[in-house]
Amino acid sequence: MSVPRTLVATDLDRTMIYSAAALALPGPDEAAPTLICTEVYQGVPLSFSTATAVAALQQVHRSAVLVPVTTRTDAQYRRVRFPGIAPAFAVTSNGGSIVVDGAPDAGWAAAVRRRLAETSAPLAEVVAEVDRRAGDWVLKRRTAEDLFCYLVAEPSTVPDGFVADWDAWCRERGWWVSVQGRKIYAIPLALTKERALAEVAARAGTDRTLAAGDGALDAGFLTMADAAMRPPHGELHQLGWTAAGVSMADVPGVLAGEQIARWFAAEVDAARPAVVGVG
Numbered sequence: 001m002s003v004p005r006t007l008v009a010t011d012l013d014r015t016m017i018y019s020a021a022a023l024a025l026p027g028p029d030e031a032a033p034t035l036i037c038t039e040v041y042q043g044v045p046l047s048f049s050t051a052t053a054v055a056a057l058q059q060v061h062r063s064a065v066l067v068p069v070t071t072r073t074d075a076q077y078r079r080v081r082f083p084g085i086a087p088a089f090a091v092t093s094n095g096g097s098i099v100v101d102g103a104p105d106a107g108w109a110a111a112v113r114r115r116l117a118e119t120s121a122p123l124a125e126v127v128a129e130v131d132r133r134a135g136d137w138v139l140k141r142r143t144a145e146d147l148f149c150y151l152v153a154e155p156s157t158v159p160d161g162f163v164a165d166w167d168a169w170c171r172e173r174g175w176w177v178s179v180q181g182r183k184i185y186a187i188p189l190a191l192t193k194e195r196a197l198a199e200v201a202a203r204a205g206t207d208r209t210l211a212a213g214d215g216a217l218d219a220g221f222l223t224m225a226d227a228a229m230r231p232p233h234g235e236l237h238q239l240g241w242t243a244a245g246v247s248m249a250d251v252p253g254v255l256a257g258e259q260i261a262r263w264f265a266a267e268v269d270a271a272r273p274a275v276v277g278v279g
């Protein structure tokens with residue numbers, strides 16, 4: 001009898017890991033959940049998950065294929081570590097990279113670059129235009145793996161209409177814009193998490209997918225999944241986004257991450273075949 005195999009795909013930032021500013025803990029400090037540091041940056045703790053969430057993910061990792069799916073670059077992804085979990089696959093750079101047993105798949109990266117060259121304007125053209133539009137409200141402008149670029153800015157300082165105008169310019173050139181926290185991404189339309197995730201599902205031989213994410217860049221793979229959950233915060237929440245098969249956690253912040261991880265574990269457990277007794 002073949003055992004159904006589940007792929008559990010989760011966005012990282014503000015879905016499964018949270019900066020101190022994004023924890024949104026309710027109630028008094030003495031009632032706060034135990035937190036585990038899941039990312040260190042320049043020697044300082046940067047991201048956290050609850051201990052309960054980490055335990056649930058460990059359970060998922062034992063009986064399903066747990067796949068982090070992130071817009072982070074490979075280098076940014078390598079800083080994220082859940083104790084006791086070494087994912088066989090990860091999707092990074094918004095689908096520009098598939099990490100297999102810790103190493104980026106060169107064939108996938110080359111295929112992505114060929115597709116982007118055929119379907120979207122070159123990164124250099126987009127960077128030149130965003131630099132022309134950027135004002136002193138922009139804290140940083142970064143490129144990622146020669147695939148896409150983003151601005152870092154305090155949301156309250158971004159000029160009215162900037163994002164809509166920038167998105168309109170991008171869409172005429174095969175790109176679009178997504179805002180997550182302090183980052184304003186410009187991404188080629190053909191560079192998607194869901195395309196890379198479909199490749200991972202094929203390689204892993206899974207036949208069911210569960211998913212979670214909070215940003216517009218996650219909407220594609222949430223919709224593609226058999227069932228999904230999103231937190232009541234983030235870009236999708238601000239957009240009022242809903243889709244069939246996508247439920248919403250009850251609480252925002254790091255506790256949403258915990259609820260999602262527990263939901264993953266319960267769904268994976270429920271899908272395992274019952275042990276049939278003899279006689």
Ligand SMILES: [Mg+2]
Nearest residue numbers: 011013014214
């Ligand atoms: Mg996110």
